[in-house]
Amino acid sequence: MITPITGFSKLSKIEKIEWLANTYFNDNEAVVDTLKKYWNSDEKLQKLHDEFIENTITNFYLPLGIAPNFLINDTMYAIPMAIEESSVVAAASKAAKFWLDRGGFKTTVVSTEKVGQVHFMYFGEIEKLQAYFNTIKPELFAATKHITQNMEKRGGGITDIILRDKTAELDGYFQLHCTFETVDSMGANFINSCLEQFAKTFESSAKSFEAFSDTEKDIQIVMSILSNYVPNCLVKAEVSCSVNRLIESESIDANEFAEKFVRAIKIAKTEPYRAVTHNKGIMNGIDAVVLATGNDFRAIEAGIHAYAAKDGRYSSLTHAEVVDGIFKFWIEIPLSLGTVGGLTSLHPLVKLALEMLGKPNAKELMQIVAVAGLAQNFAAVRSLVTTGIQKGHMKMHLVNILNQLEATETEKAHFIDFFKDKTVTHSAVVNAFTAYKTQHA
Numbered sequence: 001m002i003t004p005i006t007g008f009s010k011l012s013k014i015e016k017i018e019w020l021a022n023t024y025f026n027d028n029e030a031v032v033d034t035l036k037k038y039w040n041s042d043e044k045l046q047k048l049h050d051e052f053i054e055n056t057i058t059n060f061y062l063p064l065g066i067a068p069n070f071l072i073n074d075t076m077y078a079i080p081m082a083i084e085e086s087s088v089v090a091a092a093s094k095a096a097k098f099w100l101d102r103g104g105f106k107t108t109v110v111s112t113e114k115v116g117q118v119h120f121m122y123f124g125e126i127e128k129l130q131a132y133f134n135t136i137k138p139e140l141f142a143a144t145k146h147i148t149q150n151m152e153k154r155g156g157g158i159t160d161i162i163l164r165d166k167t168a169e170l171d172g173y174f175q176l177h178c179t180f181e182t183v184d185s186m187g188a189n190f191i192n193s194c195l196e197q198f199a200k201t202f203e204s205s206a207k208s209f210e211a212f213s214d215t216e217k218d219i220q221i222v223m224s225i226l227s228n229y230v231p232n233c234l235v236k237a238e239v240s241c242s243v244n245r246l247i248e249s250e251s252i253d254a255n256e257f258a259e260k261f262v263r264a265i266k267i268a269k270t271e272p273y274r275a276v277t278h279n280k281g282i283m284n285g286i287d288a289v290v291l292a293t294g295n296d297f298r299a300i301e302a303g304i305h306a307y308a309a310k311d312g313r314y315s316s317l318t319h320a321e322v323v324d325g326i327f328k329f330w331i332e333i334p335l336s337l338g339t340v341g342g343l344t345s346l347h348p349l350v351k352l353a354l355e356m357l358g359k360p361n362a363k364e365l366m367q368i369v370a371v372a373g374l375a376q377n378f379a380a381v382r383s384l385v386t387t388g389i390q391k392g393h394m395k396m397h398l399v400n401i402l403n404q405l406e407a408t409e410t411e412k413a414h415f416i417d418f419f420k421d422k423t424v425t426h427s428a429v430v431n432a433f434t435a436y437k438t439q440h441a
Contacts, residue, residue, distance in 0.1 A: 002023055005023075008055065009055060013050065016055060017036075017057050039059065046059075052346075064081070064353075065080075065089035066079070066089070067079045067089050069100050070096040070104075070105065070368075070371060070375070071099065071100050072104060072368060073105070073106060074104065077357060077358075079371075079372055080292040080293070080353040081288035081289055081292055081372070082288055082291040083287070086399075086400060088376065091375075091383075092372060092376050092379065095375035095382075099239050099241075102241040103239070103240065105238070105371045106238050106239070106240075107237045107238075107371060108235070108236045108367075109363045109367065110236055112362070112366075113179050114181070114233055115180070115226065116180065116224070117175045117176065117224070118202065118221065118223075119174075119222040119223050119224070119225075120175070120176070120199070120221045120222055121173060122172060122174050122220075124215060128211050130163060131211060133176075136206075140176075140201055144158065144193075148190075148194065151187075155181070155183050156181040156183040156187075158178065159179045159181055161198070162177050162178075163176060164177045176195075178195060180194070183362065184339045184340045184362040185338045185339075185341045185362070186295065186336055187226075189341075191226040195226070196224045199224040206219045228299040228300075230303055231307055231334055233335065233336050234332055234334055235335050235367055235369075235370045236331070236332040236370070237370035237373075237374045238331070238374070240328040242326055243255055243258045243322060246261075252386060257386070261320055261327075261382065261385055264384060264385050265320040269319075272314045278377070279305070281377055281380040282317050282331070283301060283373070284376050285372035285375060285376030286372055287301065289368065289372045293350060293353050293354055293365060293369075294343035294346075294347055294354075295342075300336070304333050307333060317332075317377075318331045318377050319332075331373060333370060335366045335369055337362050339354060398424050401424075401426055401430075402415055419432075
């Protein structure tokens with residue numbers, strides 16, 4: 001049985017690695033060598049990465065790719081994407097090229113409101129609590145002035161605080177539901193600092209509110225925290241063209257394609273099992289750009305999936321229709337993003353990614369990210385209703401399979417050519433590779 005370790009965080013990086021190798025890998029030097037291979041040779045840059053998180057032992061690489069030819073609101077972009085999954089960047093690029101001469105992508109930021117809540121328990125007369133809230137509300141704003149002054153100079157700040165009665169769901173449960181504008185920062189630290197000050201002021205001032213009984217003065221703060229569900233921080237992205245321009249070959253009729261495409265979206269709206277995979281494909285595009293630009297993709301994922309279930313059933317994030325011969329495909333999603341603060345000013349590749357995008361503000365980045373998701377979904381659904389998803393995906397996955405088989409560059413070139421007109425499956429590649437090696441032994 002492995003003995004628990006104390007004081008691990010105080011060990012040096014080398015000591016942490018040595019403990020890991022000794023405890024879990026029987027002192028395998030290859031483990032130590034592998035971890036060290038991923039260290040950056042620039043000591044200053046490596047130290048920067050080491051200090052992003054705790055207990056760092058090495059760097060974990062993801063490929064950073066580029067999807068070019070995105071025309072968004074008449075501006076050309078090459079979009080950076082950090083992701084490990086085959087065919088994602090290729091699919092986004094293909095969709096971008098397809099829509100390039102069909103008007104490109106059109107985007108609009110609908111709203112940018114962010115949310116935080118003070119959760120508290122109160123057992124008393126609700127009318128008294130409402131009266132107390134009405135009295136204390138101006139003081140809540142005043143008490144956070146030292147926190148909000150710089151944000152207000154940039155055009156942001158606290159937009160409102162409302163009292164919410166949640167006792168129908170949980171006895172004694174109330175909220176201060178607070179909304180914020182954080183301009184170009186994601187604003188998590190700003191929001192949480194404001195909320196904690198709200199809680200402190202709200203709790204302490206209740207002690208001297210004369211209308212309260214002794215029991216009612218004992219407001220119990222449970223927690224103060226921002227929400228990653230931001231249904232009023234919305235962006236919309238869309239594409240459209242005449243139906244007869246949807247097809248690039250004669251293999252399928254344009255009207256038939258449009259009908260199949262719209263029907264596929266309706267199925268994703270209706271069937272949660274399909275909707276989850278459908279939306280996962282959208283998130284392939286979104287997460288890749290969010291990660292490349294130093295934003296919190298876990299927060300984005302949580303908020304978007306909650307939004308997909310806002311009507312009581314998990315459903316498609318994208319929509320499609322044909323009206324008067326015009327095909328229209330669009331997405332409207334919540335995105336809480338930042339272009340200042342956090343990793344955006346620290347991580348060298350994040351800074352490059354943002355510079356590549358023209359140093360966008362938060363609203364512009366919202367639009368770019370939404371387009372990446374829409375493009376990814378268009379490419380996926382188009383494949384599904386025509387050739388099938390595996391044809392393109394497995395072609396891209398072929399190199400991964402060959403790498404697993406430790407193929408040489410000559411062998412890779414041979415099998416890429418060999419599978420040009422064949423179905424790629426893992427077993428087919430293994431069998432062909434084995435036969436080739438036997439023949440050339």
